[in-house]
Structure formats: C-alpha cells, structure tokens
Amino acid sequence: xxxxxxxxxxxxxxxxxxxxxxxxxxxxxxxxxxxxxxxxxxxxxxxxxxxxxxxxxxxxxxxxxxxxxxxxxxxxxxxxxxxxxxxxxxxxxxxxxxxxxxxxxxxxxxxxxxxxxxxxxxxxxxxxxxxxxxxxxxxxxxxxxxxxxxxxxxxxxxxxxxxxxxxxxxxxxxxxxxxxxxxxxxxxxxxxxxxxxxxxxxxxxxxxxxxxxxxxxxxxxxxxxxxxxxxxxxxxxxxxxxxxxxxxxxxxxxxxxxxxxxxxxxxxxxxxxxxxxxxxxxxxxxxxxxxxx
Ligand code: SF4
Ligand code: SF4
Numbered sequence: 001x002x003x004x005x006x007x008x009x010x011x012x013x014x015x016x017x018x019x020x021x022x023x024x025x026x027x028x029x030x031x032x033x034x035x036x037x038x039x040x041x042x043x044x045x046x047x048x049x050x051x052x053x054x055x056x057x058x059x060x061x062x063x064x065x066x067x068x069x070x071x072x073x074x075x076x077x078x079x080x081x082x083x084x085x086x087x088x089x090x091x092x093x094x095x096x097x098x099x100x101x102x103x104x105x106x107x108x109x110x111x112x113x114x115x116x117x118x119x120x121x122x123x124x125x126x127x128x129x130x131x132x133x134x135x136x137x138x139x140x141x142x143x144x145x146x147x148x149x150x151x152x153x154x155x156x157x158x159x160x161x162x163x164x165x166x167x168x169x170x171x172x173x174x175x176x177x178x179x180x181x182x183x184x185x186x187x188x189x190x191x192x193x194x195x196x197x198x199x200x201x202x203x204x205x206x207x208x209x210x211x212x213x214x215x216x217x218x219x220x221x222x223x224x225x226x227x228x229x230x231x232x233x234x235x236x237x238x239x240x241x242x243x244x245x246x247x248x249x250x251x252x253x254x255x256x257x258x259x260x261x262x263x264x265x266x267x268x269x270x271x272x273x274x275x276x277x278x279x280x281x282x283x284x285x286x287x288x289x290x291x292x293x
Contacts, residue, residue, distance in 0.1 A: 001282040002165045004184035006208065007191060008200025010038075010171035013220030014190045016254055018168040019044035020215060020261035020271045021278075022129050023212055028163025029129050032154055034180040035170045036119060036134035036143050043257045047131035049124040055134070055149040056115040057098040062089050066110035073102035073111065098145060118146040143176045151183065161173040172200075173207035185282040186214045188241070191229055192221045198228040205236070214281040215239075218274065234280065239281070242274040 005021070007014045017039060022031040033041035060073070060082065067089055074084045081095040083104055093116050102109050119136040134150040136143050154165055169180035181187050189209050191201035201217075208215060217233050222243035233240050244250065244267070246261065253263055261271040 001186070001279065002167065002184045003103055003186050003188060003278050003282065004167040004169050004181040005180055005188045005190060006169040006177060006204060007171050008202070008204035009174060009196070012171070012190045012192050012197060013218075014171065015041055015044065015168055016220065016244070016260050017188065017190050017218055017271075018166055019128075019259050020267075021166055021275055022126070023259050023261050024268060024271045024275055025129070025164070025166070026275070028161055030157050030161075030163065030165040031126065031129050031131050032150065032165055032167045033133035034147050034150060034167050034176075036136045036146050036150065037170060037176070039133050039135050041168045042131070042133060044259055045126035045129065045131055046125040046257075048123040049122050049130075049131075051124070052120055052122045054116045054120055055146050057096065057118055057145050058100070059093040059096040059114045059116050060102050060111040061092055061114035062091060062118075063110045063112060064089070066108045068108055068110075070107065072105045074105065076101045076105050094141065097142065116140075118142075118149070121146075121150055123153065123157070128248065130161065130163075132157065143170070144179045144275060147176060147179050172188055173203050177204075178207060181208060181211065181213070184213060186216065186278055187211075188216050188278065190218045190220055191195065191240075193219055193224045193226040193229050194221075195226060195228070198226065198232065202232065205238070206231075214284045216241040216281050218242045218244070218275065220244045239277070241277045241281075242270055244270065271281075 005014050005018045033039040069084050069087050071084045074082045079095050079097050081092045083090045117137050121134050123132045134146050136146055170176045189204050191197045215237050223246040261268045
C-alpha cells in the first residue's frame with residue numbers, strides 16, 4: 001500500500017501526520033519526503049543517511065558542425081528550450097523538460113546528451129523505517145523530474161524489501177502535488193478548521209477527487225471552532241479519519257522536532273487508529289500498478 005499525505009496549503013500538519021504515522025506503522029515501511037522543494041520529514045524522523053546520489057535531466061547539446069539550422073527541433077519543442085535564428089542555434093537548458101523530442105526529430109544527428117543537475121536523492125533508516133527523500137537544487141525551477149527519480153528509487157526499495165510506503169506530498173494543488181499522489185492507493189487530506197484551511201481544503205478535494213482514489217480527512221488543530229470542513233465532509237461523504245487537538249503543548253513539541261504520536265498514550269492511540277483506517281480505505285482500491293516513472 002502507498003498512502004499519500006497531502007494538503008491544500010502548507011503549514012496544516014502534513015509532515016506531523018506523516019512522521020507520526022511512520023512511528024506507529026508497525027510493519028515494513030518506506031517514509032518518503034516528496035516535498036522536494038522544502039523537505040523537512042528528516043527533521044522529525046532523524047534518519048541515519050546511508051546513501052546519496054545526484055539526479056540529472058538529459059538536455060540537448062548542439063554539434064554546430066553538423067547542425068544545418070533546419071529548425072525541426074525548435075519547431076517541435078513546446079518549451080522554447082531551443083531557438084534557431086537564421087544560422088544561429090541556441091539552447092536554454094533550464095527550460096528543457098527532458099522529453100527527448102528534439103533528439104528524435106533531428107535529421108543530422110546534431111544533438112548529443114548533456115545533463116542538468118536536478119537535485120539530490122538520499123536514503124537511510126530511522127529505527128525500523130526506511131527513509132527516502134529528494135532535495136531540489138537551489139535555482140532549479142522544475143520539481144516533477146526529481147520527484148520521478150525519487151519515485152523510481154521507491155519502486156526499487158519496495159521491490160526489494162516489500163512493505164508499504166507513506167508519502168509526504170508537497171502542499172497545494174499544482175503539478176508537483178498531483179504528481180506526488182498519482183501512485184498512491186489512498187490519499188489523506190490534512191486540513192485545519194479555519195476559513196483559510198477550509199478554502200484550500202476544498203481546492204485540494206477538487207484536484208484530487210477526480211483521480212478516483214479513496215480519500216480520507218485528518219483535521220489538525222481541532223477545536224478552533226470553524227465547522228465548514230466538517231459540514232463539507234458530511235455533504236461529500238468524505239470520511240473523517242482522525243482529529244488532532246489544538247493544543248499549545250503539541251505546537252511546542254512540533255517546533256522542537258518531536259513526533260506528536262510520542263507525546264501521550266492518547267495521541268499514540270489516535271495515530272494507531274488512523275493507521276488502521278488507512279488500511280481499510282486502501283482495501284477499497286484495486287491492486288497497485290507500477291509506480292509512474
Ligand atoms: S528535450 Fe524536449 S523539452 Fe528539452 S529541448 Fe528537446 S524538445 Fe525541448
Ligand atoms: S533539428 Fe538538428 S539540424 Fe535541425 S536545427 Fe535542430 S539541431 Fe540543427
């Protein structure tokens with residue numbers, strides 16, 4: 001089973017939930033930080049890092065001696081990463097999405113493979129839990145290519161040791177957030193009972209519900225008083241799987257990098273119960289296909 005923990009906006013407690021679930025999971029588990037622009041799961045799980053590798057995207061490099069400036073590559077590229085002006089050809093590696101189309105259409109075989117560094121992938125162990133994370137290079141604008149590399153390694157890890165995975169997804173509803181949940185069997189939406197929280201929660205539901213995966217809701221900072229999230233869940237038939245109370249001690253512990261499930265027997269029971277409900281939800285899903293590369 002792959003469970004993705006998502007939210008419509010940052011700061012709702014997505015990583016709190018992911019780290020606590022990893023702590024109580026009770027079986028082989030890979031905890032994955034796919035929030036590659038701002039990874040912070042390691043601050044809570046404090047893994048021993050056992051390996052790192054750089055990830056790269058293949059970008060075109062022009063052999064000007066071969067190029068006849070026919071424009072086929074520039075006309076094909078949807079991202080303006082190649083431009084031909086008269087007898088001059090220019091490439092813009094930072095705009096390349098690595099689709100490979102230009103290589104395929106060049107009649108002169110004038111393009112060779114260069115590399116743009118995307119960022120770094122690291123992996124290791126946090127107690128009984130396997131840990132995997134990506135970190136985008138500073139200045140790199142596109143996170144999905146690095147996320148795909150992280151997911152490729154996740155597929156290898158699950159293939160060799162089996163078990164489950166829990167993914168800390170990027171916040172929001174843009175391309176990286178959707179990319180992060182695509183391979184999951186179940187999606188947890190973490191929200192908070194505030195007007196802002198509800199607004200972004202509804203956006204997240206609109207983005208993720210069409211994927212057709214089982215969705216469950218976790219309300220963090222429960223007790224703040226705004227009830228629109230609860231009414232929406234009732235109206236849409238969305239299961240409310242857990243509530244984490246609004247509590248100064250929880251906030252203080254979180255700020256120190258402590259795992260919320262470890263703070264009291266009651267909170268541990270909350271996350272144990274949540275883990276069971278995730279399993280129940282995932283069983284509604286058809287058998288998992290290969291992770292998207
Ligand atoms: S690989 Fe794709 S995105 Fe990159 S320059 Fe070639 S056609 Fe454009
Ligand atoms: S398709 Fe090949 S030959 Fe034509 S402009 Fe591009 S690199 Fe040059």
